[in-house]
Amino acid sequence: MSLPLLLALPLVFSLFPQVMMRKSPSIGSRNVIVQMFEWSWDSIAAECTSFLGPAGYGYVQASPAQEHITGSEWWTDYQPVSYILTSKRGNRTQFKNMIDTCHEAGVKVIADTIFNHMTGIASRTGVAGSTYTHYDYPGVYEPQNFHYCGLEPNDLILNWDNEEEVWTCQLDGLADLATDTEYVRGRLAEYANDLISLGVDGMRLDSAKSISPTDLANITSRFTSAPYLTQEVVYGDGQPVTPEMYRVIGDVQEEFRSIRFRYTTAVMDAFSVGGSISNLQKLDDQGWINSSQANVFVANHDTERLWKYGLSGFLFSLKILIFLHSMISVTILSSYSFSNFDDGAPNNGTGDCTGTGGSGDGWICQHRWVAVSGMTRFRNDVGKTEMNNWVSPQPNQIAFGRGNRGFVAINNDDYPWSTTFMTSLRNGTYCDAITGVVSSRSCTGSSFTVSSGRFKANIPPRSAIAIHSSARVSTKLTRS
Numbered sequence: 001m002s003l004p005l006l007l008a009l010p011l012v013f014s015l016f017p018q019v020m021m022r023k024s025p026s027i028g029s030r031n032v033i034v035q036m037f038e039w040s041w042d043s044i045a046a047e048c049t050s051f052l053g054p055a056g057y058g059y060v061q062a063s064p065a066q067e068h069i070t071g072s073e074w075w076t077d078y079q080p081v082s083y084i085l086t087s088k089r090g091n092r093t094q095f096k097n098m099i100d101t102c103h104e105a106g107v108k109v110i111a112d113t114i115f116n117h118m119t120g121i122a123s124r125t126g127v128a129g130s131t132y133t134h135y136d137y138p139g140v141y142e143p144q145n146f147h148y149c150g151l152e153p154n155d156l157i158l159n160w161d162n163e164e165e166v167w168t169c170q171l172d173g174l175a176d177l178a179t180d181t182e183y184v185r186g187r188l189a190e191y192a193n194d195l196i197s198l199g200v201d202g203m204r205l206d207s208a209k210s211i212s213p214t215d216l217a218n219i220t221s222r223f224t225s226a227p228y229l230t231q232e233v234v235y236g237d238g239q240p241v242t243p244e245m246y247r248v249i250g251d252v253q254e255e256f257r258s259i260r261f262r263y264t265t266a267v268m269d270a271f272s273v274g275g276s277i278s279n280l281q282k283l284d285d286q287g288w289i290n291s292s293q294a295n296v297f298v299a300n301h302d303t304e305r306l307w308k309y310g311l312s313g314f315l316f317s318l319k320i321l322i323f324l325h326s327m328i329s330v331t332i333l334s335s336y337s338f339s340n341f342d343d344g345a346p347n348n349g350t351g352d353c354t355g356t357g358g359s360g361d362g363w364i365c366q367h368r369w370v371a372v373s374g375m376t377r378f379r380n381d382v383g384k385t386e387m388n389n390w391v392s393p394q395p396n397q398i399a400f401g402r403g404n405r406g407f408v409a410i411n412n413d414d415y416p417w418s419t420t421f422m423t424s425l426r427n428g429t430y431c432d433a434i435t436g437v438v439s440s441r442s443c444t445g446s447s448f449t450v451s452s453g454r455f456k457a458n459i460p461p462r463s464a465i466a467i468h469s470s471a472r473v474s475t476k477l478t479r480s
Contacts, residue, residue: 029383030058032376033110033230033331034367038063038074038345041090045101047351053105055373056380059228060102061110061204061331063087065095065195067128069119072344077112078206079119079174081126082140083191085198088127089349092198099199108201110228115188115219116207117174118146121154135175145184147176157210163240167212179215189222202228205250209233213245220249230329251329276395277412330379334367370445374433374466381468382406389422401425406468411459418458425450429474430467441473 034057036044044060052060064077067084077087085092099109118141123133135143149155149169155176157169170176178184192203208216208231220229229250233243243252270277336346346362353365366372385403392398397417399409404424411417429449431438436445448455448467457465 030056030106030380031329032057032379033059033061033329035061035331035333036063036351036367037333037335038077038349039089039334039351040349041094041098043349043351045098047353048098048102048105048107051353051368051373052102052107055367056377057107057367059108059110059202059329061112062098063089064112064114064206065089066114066191067126067130069122069124070127073342074344075342076344078114080114080117081119081132082128082130082137083187083194084126084128084130085194086128088344096198103199108228109199110202110204110230111195111200112204112206113192113195114206115177115179115216116210117171117176119175120173140187141177141184145178145181147178149176160236160239160241166210166241167215171207171210176210179211179219185215185219185222188219192219193222193224196223196225196227200227202230205229205231207232208246209241213249216246217249230331253331277398277410278392278395280398332367332372334363334365336363370437371434374435374437374471377470378406378408378433378466378468381470388424391421393419402468404469406466408464408466409457409459410464412462414461416458416460418456420454420456423450423453423455425453425467425469426472427451427475428472429476431471431473433466433468433471434464438471438473443471443473447473 034052036047039047039062041062044062048060064080065085065087066080067082067086068088069076069079069081085095090098102109118137119132119134121134125131131138135141135146147155147168147170149165151158151165151169154173155170156173157165157171159165168176177188179188195203205211205216216231231243231246231250231252233241233246233252235243246252270279350361351365352361352363353368355361355363382402382405385405387400387402389401389407390398391400394413396412397410399407399421401407401423404426407421407423407425409417409421427450429443429447431443432446432448434445436443436447446465448457448465450467459465
């Protein structure tokens with residue numbers, strides 16, 4: 001059995017070898033991150049135990065933990081009111097329990113953090129009961145703790161080609177913290193160190209592009225330990241603020257403004273009509289953030305909503321992009337169904353994957369899809385092994401090995417690809433990671449038998465297969 005390529009190939013960023021060593025702190029060998037968007041702390045804890053840990057995921061990225069404005073909309077999470085650890089998803093005790101439970105399951109925790117700004121103009125009460133007005137957050141910040149760039153209307157960023165404007169004006173009307181001042185730097189570091197004290201292993205730095213790298217480096221230098229850092233720095237053609245400016249701080253999310261990603265766009269073009277996937281053999285030679293410092297994702301909570309309106313076909317196609325290239329880390333979005341841009345999480349944030357197809361109560365649970373979890377295991381297995389046994393008889397047919405640990409073949413043509421492949425794998429029968437799961441030494445999907453380094457396969461149009469050593473279900477060879 002095989003699935004159409006656009007559904008069955010969440011293999012981008014898993015298949016090609018890493019080419020450079022990363023400086024400390026390292027994300028580690030289990031480097032697939034799942035963004036559990038809007039899941040409550042109790043739900044994440046349960047999912048770490050029941051699925052994420054056993055499936056081999058290395059990290060879970062949780063939504064912001066700090067107090068934010070009230071409202072059911074998802075974007076209220078990104079308008080902080082204070083550094084009290086109470087949000088829609090739970091309180092401090094529940095947050096700590098989630099971290100401890102995930103650690104017991106072998107899963108590390110990344111906290112989504114917001115250092116750039118506080119709230120918009122509205123004056124309300126936060127979810128933990130803190131009152132505030134724009135530029136005045138009692139006990140936390142006063143008006144002198146914010147940037148005022150003087151542009152009308154409302155100090156908004158108008159010109160992304162001006163770096164000072166990017167760093168000192170307001171992003172979408174949100175009160176811009178004066179991260180160049182001692183008090184603000186110290187307060188942000190205090191918040192981060194509180195998270196570290198609870199056991200957080202990493203942080204996503206939201207809107208990092210809107211903070212000067214000098215300011216951000218100063219803030220992170222005050223951390224009491226060295227957590228894994230992944231920074232949101234959106235690339236724009238010709239813009240002076242680039243992802244490369246932030247490499248010394250930590251990993252950078254390799255993306256392109258206006259819903260274009262430099263890595264993923266290249267792969268998308270290769271798989272599109274008129275493209276050539278054989279060009280993917282040299283995907284590293286593009287002058288982007290190198291693989292030792294890139295955190296790559298196909299979709300996050302922002303882009304998913306942009307694609308939902310007018311570009312749903314493009315989003316659908318990008319499902320093929322999540323594992324092919326072995327960057328230092330990749331992030332998978334696990335999200336929920338929504339009908340409009342503002343919709344928050346279903347079921348009050350209680351995540352549920354028990355329904356048909358591994359989802360329930362409106363949750364999509366992409367991290368449980370067979371191909372996604374299967375290719376996570378593939379990625380963990382092949383590690384940094386070098387590419388070998390490359391073949392490409394046609395521009396849209398490629399196959400290659402990852403040392404003696406794995407082998408993949410992709411057919412992006414309109415007709416089947418039937419051939420015998422040469423591999424470095426040991427003899428035996430292997431379960432296809434895209435269509436099957438190993439259970440009691442048997443495979444729930446397709447399987448392939450390697451004998452003397454060779455195996456036969458018939459790959460349908462727009463489909464693929466991936467086998468690896470940890471999915472060897474039998475060492476016995478059957479007669480052909």
